[in-house]
Amino acid sequence: FISEYGMDRAGEEIDRFLGENGVDTDGVYRYDAGKTAIALAFLNEKNEAAYSFYKIYPSKRLEIDIPQFVKGDIVLFGAFFSLMKEVRSQMMAFVRAAAANGACIVYDPNIRSPHKDEIAELRGLVHENISLSDIVRGSDEDFRTIFDACSGDEAYDIIRRHGGSVLIYTRSSHGVDVFSPEGRI
Numbered sequence: 001f002i003s004e005y006g007m008d009r010a011g012e013e014i015d016r017f018l019g020e021n022g023v024d025t026d027g028v029y030r031y032d033a034g035k036t037a038i039a040l041a042f043l044n045e046k047n048e049a050a051y052s053f054y055k056i057y058p059s060k061r062l063e064i065d066i067p068q069f070v071k072g073d074i075v076l077f078g079a080f081f082s083l084m085k086e087v088r089s090q091m092m093a094f095v096r097a098a099a100a101n102g103a104c105i106v107y108d109p110n111i112r113s114p115h116k117d118e119i120a121e122l123r124g125l126v127h128e129n130i131s132l133s134d135i136v137r138g139s140d141e142d143f144r145t146i147f148d149a150c151s152g153d154e155a156y157d158i159i160r161r162h163g164g165s166v167l168i169y170t171r172s173s174h175g176v177d178v179f180s181p182e183g184r185i
Contacts, residue, residue, distance in 0.1 A: 003027075003062075003081075006032065007032040010035070010036035029063050032058075033058035040054075061086045062090045062091070063090075069101040069102075071101065071102030071103070072103070073098060074103065074106060078107050078129070080110070082107075083129075088125070104135065105132055105134050106137060107130060108136075108137045108138065109136070109142045109146060112145060113145050130162040131162050131164070136164050136166065137170070139169075139170045140171045152171075152177045152179060153179075155167060155179075156179040165181055166178070166179065
């Protein structure tokens with residue numbers, strides 16, 4: 001697991017949970033200046049989420065060495081974290097190193113409507129993330145927020161235009177579609 005979180009109570013809970021579940025946290029940057037970022041999702045009766053974000057970051061971010069990736073590794077990256085200028089160069093170094101060593105790269109945009117006002121200036125970074133990925137996993141909400149795409153077919157066209165070939169398109173309680181050059185499931 002490559003990420004960052006604080007030495008605060010939330011960070012300790014995250015670290016404990018990951019450890020108890022066998023997740024290697026050697027790639028986690030722990031900081032004591034700032035607080036662990038927290039996002040809370042509140043579901044309505046239709047399982048649609050409304051979000052609240054709490055962030056107090058330190059000045060130094062994601063200061064860890066690039067791990068040794070090998071063929072067969074699966075690297076999942078994404079969310080707004082992958083677009084943040086404070087960690088972008090380090091994250092892209094991880095992704096490029098993983099790809100160069102034969103890892104499967106999975107990108108999950110996970111960008112929700114609270115970031116809608118910022119997306120125009122960040123869309124190029126999303127395109128770059130797609131181009132580096134073997135698989136894109138995104139929700140209908142992600143594609144509406146980022147690209148104003150209203151269907152899986154529209155989303156897959158966007159993925160292909162930016163160098164992707166496989167899309168896992170989730171639609172909340174309405175199912176999942178997988179798009180690839182071989183067809184749609």
